[in-house]
Amino acid sequence: MALIELRGVTKAYRRDAIEIPVLDDVSMNVDEGDFLGLMGPSGSGKSTLLNLLAGIDRPTRGAILIGGTDITKLGERALAGWRSRHIGFIFQLYNLIPVLTAYENVELPLLLTHLSRADRRDHVMTALDIVGLTERAKHYPRQLSGGQEQRVAIARAIVTDPTLLLADEPTGDLDAKSAADILSLLQRLNTEYKKTIVMVTHDPHAAERASHVVHLEKGTLISEVSA
Amino acid sequence: MKYIRLVLKSARRSKRRTVLTTLSVALAVFLFAALRAVLDGFTAVSQASSATRLVTIRSTSMIFSMPLSHGETIRSTPGVEDVTWANWFGGIYKDPKNFFGQFAIDPESYLRMYPEVLLTDGERSAFLADRTGCIVGDGLARKYGFKLDDRIVLQPGIPVYGTQDYTFTVRGIYRTASSAVDNQSMMFHWKYIDERSLVKGEVGWYVTRVANPDKAAQLATLIDQKFANSPYETKTDTEQAFSAQFVSMLGNLNLLLGSVALAVVLTTLFVAGNTMAMSVRERTTEIAVMRTLGFPSGTIFLLVVGEGLLVALVGGGLGAVIARTLVNGEALGLTGGFIPPFGVSNWNLAVGLALSAFIGIVAAVIPATMASRLKIVDALRRVA
Numbered sequence: 054m055a056l057i058e059l060r061g062v063t064k065a066y067r068r069d070a071i072e073i074p075v076l077d078d079v080s081m082n083v084d085e086g087d088f089l090g091l092m093g094p095s096g097s098g099k100s101t102l103l104n105l106l107a108g109i110d111r112p113t114r115g116a117i118l119i120g121g122t123d124i125t126k127l128g129e130r131a132l133a134g135w136r137s138r139h140i141g142f143i144f145q146l147y148n149l150i151p152v153l154t155a156y157e158n159v160e161l162p163l164l165l166t167h168l169s170r171a172d173r174r175d176h177v178m179t180a181l182d183i184v185g186l187t188e189r190a191k192h193y194p195r196q197l198s199g200g201q202e203q204r205v206a207i208a209r210a211i212v213t214d215p216t217l218l219l220a221d222e223p224t225g226d227l228d229a230k231s232a233a234d235i236l237s238l239l240q241r242l243n244t245e246y247k248k249t250i251v252m253v254t255h256d257p258h259a260a261e262r263a264s265h266v267v268h269l270e271k272g273t274l275i276s277e278v279s280a
Numbered sequence: 281m282k283y284i285r286l287v288l289k290s291a292r293r294s295k296r297r298t299v300l301t302t303l304s305v306a307l308a309v310f311l312f313a314a315l316r317a318v319l320d321g322f323t324a325v326s327q328a329s330s331a332t333r334l335v336t337i338r339s340t341s342m343i344f345s346m347p348l349s350h351g352e353t354i355r356s357t358p359g360v361e362d363v364t365w366a367n368w369f370g371g372i373y374k375d376p377k378n379f380f381g382q383f384a385i386d387p388e389s390y391l392r393m394y395p396e397v398l399l400t401d402g403e404r405s406a407f408l409a410d411r412t413g414c415i416v417g418d419g420l421a422r423k424y425g426f427k428l429d430d431r432i433v434l435q436p437g438i439p440v441y442g443t444q445d446y447t448f449t450v451r452g453i454y455r456t457a458s459s460a461v462d463n464q465s466m467m468f469h470w471k472y473i474d475e476r477s478l479v480k481g482e483v484g485w486y487v488t489r490v491a492n493p494d495k496a497a498q499l500a501t502l503i504d505q506k507f508a509n510s511p512y513e514t515k516t517d518t519e520q521a522f523s524a525q526f527v528s529m530l531g532n533l534n535l536l537l538g539s540v541a542l543a544v545v546l547t548t549l550f551v552a553g554n555t556m557a558m559s560v561r562e563r564t565t566e567i568a569v570m571r572t573l574g575f576p577s578g579t580i581f582l583l584v585v586g587e588g589l590l591v592a593l594v595g596g597g598l599g600a601v602i603a604r605t606l607v608n609g610e611a612l613g614l615t616g617g618f619i620p621p622f623g624v625s626n627w628n629l630a631v632g633l634a635l636s637a638f639i640g641i642v643a644a645v646i647p648a649t650m651a652s653r654l655k656i657v658d659a660l661r662r663v664a
Binding site: 104107109129130133134135136137138141142144149150151152157161162164165184196209254 | 282283285286289290292293459564566569570571572573574575576577578580656657
């Protein structure tokens with residue numbers, strides 16, 4: 054069953070009077086429980102597609118249905134609420150809040166829920182346990198390695214148990230060993246916890262971990278490959 | 281409540297900047313409270329001034345004196361209950377920097393006229409009986425350590441009083457029952473001064489008690505008419521108007537001090553606003569991340585405003601505490617016989633705190649709007 058349905062999604066940016074196309078009439082489905090790798094050269098539109106799936110950008114045309122909801126029709130406030138419930142986003146540069154501890158960073162999305170402090174604590178410790186960082190809960194980002202920071206970012210992404218995990222080059226800033234660890238963790242989240250993941254990468258080794266890989270070039274979906 | 285920790289952590293992001301912003305707000309509130317306290321001191325004099333007392337000075341200026349005979353003329357005016365007089369002595373106590381009010385008075389009539397000057401019966405009798413005796417306000421006594429029977433030597437500051445020092449004995453330390461009289465002055469016998477004055481029988485001003493305060497204005501006109509076309513024409517006003525004129529000699533204080541306070545507050549507002557804007561700009565990515573996590577723009581707006589409010593209120597509280605502790609007209613020796621002891625009132629502290637809250641909110645509104653309107657994708661791209 055398709056969790057994500059893209060129907061004729063087009064995205065163009067306007068610079069002065071010129072319209073620059075980024076995505077051109079992209080249509081595709083992603084099933085629930087898939088681990089999809091999105092590949093393509095720089096400027097191919099893969100990050101833009103990920104941003105559209107995350108609801109942090111809007112398409113020029115087309116519909117994006119996630120779990121049956123057309124997110125292009127949601128207003129700003131509704132979209133923010135939808136993101137907090139359904140999306141876990143993993144950034145290439147981790148983007149942890151430097152003045153918050155690992156625990157507080159992971160707790161951040163839970164502040165938007167009605168959970169009690171004790172329940173929030175349970176959720177945070179579970180997420181940190183999944184990424185193997187419970188002993189680092191009180192550490193600040195500057196006290197963590199790049200790989201550990203990305204694991205905290207993954208814990209933050211999964212703490213609300215979202216419908217969809219989106220990762221934008223999650224290993225792009227890591228050494229080979231840390232990158233392998235992160236990819237293993239994402240694979241585990243997909244197989245063990247049944248998380249649907251869409252991962253943007255330009256690294257073929259990273260893409261190998263995905264169950265499906267699609268290629269984008271100049272904003273057009275050119276192939277779909279089963280891993 | 282769950283966002284408080286987030287606001288606190290954000291405020292501590294750049295400790296030096298937060299401390300400096302806090303101090304600038306503290307300074308603004310301190311200055312505001314201090315200036316308001318001075319204005320309140322002047323206002324208190326006018327408000328506490330008696331409606332039944334008239335003050336008569338020379339029509340040209342109060343620095344010129346009048347003959348003692350004016351007193352009897354005033355006393356004979358229908359509607360007048362009592363008359364007293366005084367001179368400004370302007371002496372130097374040890375050092376010209378030791379400035380305080382020194383008044384040569386007619387003791388009996390003056391103490392009758394000003395029941396607000398509180399003395400014990402013993403002190404009153406001792407003062408009346410000693411021609412070289414003096415009384416000092418309890419504030420002045422505290423400041424210079426004057427005690428009963430102490431000798432105070434004043435060097436004349438005005439040529440008409442000669443060049444020889446004047447020695448006084450402290451016969452009483454008075455307290456005040458009203459803001460119309462300050463507790464920072466020294467009073468002594470007019471006769472003692474007059475005897476050694478180069479020009480005898482000169483009076484600085486007369487104070488008249490009227491029987492009917494409703495007719496005070498008419499009586500003032502009547503008194504002045506009695507001296508019209510004489511070499512010593514007079515100008516009579518109610519004590520309240522006289523106090524206001526005295527203050528106005530220092531310029532339009534209300535406007536002056538109010539302008540200074542406004543300038544300080546506006547400057548602080550711009551400083552705080554600029555600081556908040558810098559702080560938000562530095563956090564563009566973090567704000568974009570929070571928006572990505574699902575924080576609504578309204579919540580981001582409130583978090584930034586909350587941070588500005590927190591910093592400003594801490595600064596305001598600090599400024600208020602410092603103002604309350606340090607701003608004391610008596611301790612600072614700022615009253616000098618013109619205004620009663622003043623301090624920072626609870627009302628001024630409350631207004632100061634409200635002002636700091638205003639600074640915090642207004643300074644944060646533009647950066648908060650910037651933060652809440654941030655386009656997530658643009659903000660993430662800016663750093664990535």
